[in-house]
Amino acid sequence: MKAGCSIVDKPEGGGGYHFPEWAYKTESSPGSRQIQLWHFILELLQKEEFRHVIAWQQGEYGEFVIKDPDEVARLWGRRKCKPQMNYDKLSRALRYYYNKRILHKTKGKRFTYKFNFNKLVMPNYPFINIRPNGVVPQSAPPVPTASSRFHFPPLDPHSPTDDSQPAARFPPGSLLPSHPEALGDAERKAEGPELEENTSDWRRDLLAPSHPSGSAAAQKRKPDVVLPLFPRPGIFPDHPHSPFAVSPLPGRPGMLNVPISPALSLTPTLFSYSPSPGLSPFAGSSCFSFNPEEMKHYLHSQACSVFNYHLSPRTFPRYPLVVPPLQCQVPLEEQPQFPIKLQPPPAGRKNRERMESPEEAAAGAATPQLPNPPARVKVEPAVEKEEEEALEKRDEVGEEEEKLPVFARPAAPAWIPIPAHPGSSGEEAAEASVEKPSRDSCGDPGNQEKREDALMPPKLRLKRRWNGDSRQEIPEGIPNGIWHLPKAVATASDT
DNA sequence: TCCGGAATAA
DNA sequence: TTATTCCGGA
Numbered sequence: 001m002k003a004g005c006s007i008v009d010k011p012e013g014g015g016g017y018h019f020p021e022w023a024y025k026t027e028s029s030p031g032s033r034q035i036q037l038w039h040f041i042l043e044l045l046q047k048e049e050f051r052h053v054i055a056w057q058q059g060e061y062g063e064f065v066i067k068d069p070d071e072v073a074r075l076w077g078r079r080k081c082k083p084q085m086n087y088d089k090l091s092r093a094l095r096y097y098y099n100k101r102i103l104h105k106t107k108g109k110r111f112t113y114k115f116n117f118n119k120l121v122m123p124n125y126p127f128i129n130i131r132p133n134g135v136v137p138q139s140a141p142p143v144p145t146a147s148s149r150f151h152f153p154p155l156d157p158h159s160p161t162d163d164s165q166p167a168a169r170f171p172p173g174s175l176l177p178s179h180p181e182a183l184g185d186a187e188r189k190a191e192g193p194e195l196e197e198n199t200s201d202w203r204r205d206l207l208a209p210s211h212p213s214g215s216a217a218a219q220k221r222k223p224d225v226v227l228p229l230f231p232r233p234g235i236f237p238d239h240p241h242s243p244f245a246v247s248p249l250p251g252r253p254g255m256l257n258v259p260i261s262p263a264l265s266l267t268p269t270l271f272s273y274s275p276s277p278g279l280s281p282f283a284g285s286s287c288f289s290f291n292p293e294e295m296k297h298y299l300h301s302q303a304c305s306v307f308n309y310h311l312s313p314r315t316f317p318r319y320p321l322v323v324p325p326l327q328c329q330v331p332l333e334e335q336p337q338f339p340i341k342l343q344p345p346p347a348g349r350k351n352r353e354r355m356e357s358p359e360e361a362a363a364g365a366a367t368p369q370l371p372n373p374p375a376r377v378k379v380e381p382a383v384e385k386e387e388e389e390a391l392e393k394r395d396e397v398g399e400e401e402e403k404l405p406v407f408a409r410p411a412a413p414a415w416i417p418i419p420a421h422p423g424s425s426g427e428e429a430a431e432a433s434v435e436k437p438s439r440d441s442c443g444d445p446g447n448q449e450k451r452e453d454a455l456m457p458p459k460l461r462l463k464r465r466w467n468g469d470s471r472q473e474i475p476e477g478i479p480n481g482i483w484h485l486p487k488a489v490a491t492a493s494d495t
Numbered sequence: 496t497c498c499g500g501a502a503t504a505a
Numbered sequence: 506t507t508a509t510t511c512c513g514g515a
Contacts, residue, residue, distance in 0.1 A: 034505090036507070082509070088496095093508055095498065110496070 037093045038102050038115070040076055050075075060106070062115035069111055 035043075044050040045064055053071045057063040066072050069087035077085025094113060097103035106112040 034507085080508080085509080089509060089511090091497075092499080092510080096507075098498090105497075107497095 035079060037076065037090070038097055040079055041072075041094075042115075044072065044075065057106075057109075057112060057114075060114065062117040063106055064113060064115070065109065066111035066113070 041054065041064070044054045045056055053068045053075070054064060054066045057065050066087075069090075073085050073087040073090045076090050077083055082089075094103055095105075098105065101116050103113050103115055106114050
């Protein structure tokens, strides 16, 4: 039917930019692995051509504004072959990201959202370098500071640091200041064929094929890259350049190659949110080297910025994350498969009323054969509950402890703010902690803490304490070997 | 405008 | 699972 809408063909070897297969697989992982909206948004943001449609908001890390909602929706609709797409729908999809913490809304600013890059990019794409100056011309993502700080050095001998080498980058073409003129209607034209018609194309575009396998590929790619990937062979056997590579460190392929939702897996938060229990992204994901200081700085800024934006109250405190995003200590072989566990986002709260409505039952009687149709009952995941559960689990299951080690180790990045609670990830904590000070209105930080204390098993308490201490200063304990920071690589930019 | 529930598609 | 589609509410 719609010829133009082919989707996903995964970049077989020649793709240039490689996402792990699962990233695009439609079937392999939960949810269709077609391009995800946030991904698409990033794509647009990276491209200058779409600057007038959607662009980074100056001054705010990760914040972007949809200048032309309809157009963005249209583009999205094209990409997904959903001609009926409109901003309302698209925005609904974006809203789903709130809970996932991939995005949040910038209150008060129309059509303005903000990426949680620290979750999205940093941890997962430590190697990604989004720098305003160098690469990204004007639409420099406000994230840069951080990003640039986290410029990771190339492990791969071949690939120079990053910016210059197009080994594998995110959206290559976009960055370039390239044809400003073309941009004008580029959105329509360019995207017409490129974006919608074949994903390969757009992907290529996006992904910046360093290896112009095809002929077409070479055409527009420019040397500049916004998000250089960390090309490290061995991570993903099949996709050496995969940004999703879990970590620059050599790991066990089998383990790392987890089919996780790109979106989810991307964020540390998400880490915990493993869609499928069987997948553990962490094995390697959290391991990458960085400079604690920089990281700290970055997170701080992120946190601050996030802080300013009124996140959905519900999104914040709710996810008891367990794992600190980064730590490489554990020998991969022994690394626990699932050190992290994220509780699913809270369900709605208004449903209960309806749940009981007998009428509905009657209405729906058509199907229900079982006496107890309560299946649809949506449980309200009270935060407390989640926490409790988490604690309980940890308590009961010794195994869970395996995960803990993660925390226990000094590996925990100092920059990671004290976890709001045992289950929270550093990031989460970071945000939360930052938020707390000034943001009481939001929820009940204080109470929560108390509650936590009460509930918290001694072990956790200790851990927490530990974290708290460590937060004060960066533990030197962190062996460089572990965190290995590539010393400065980043530098570059800024300013 | 934005939010989020609910049903549903893929 | 991630959207898409609808929709009521704020």
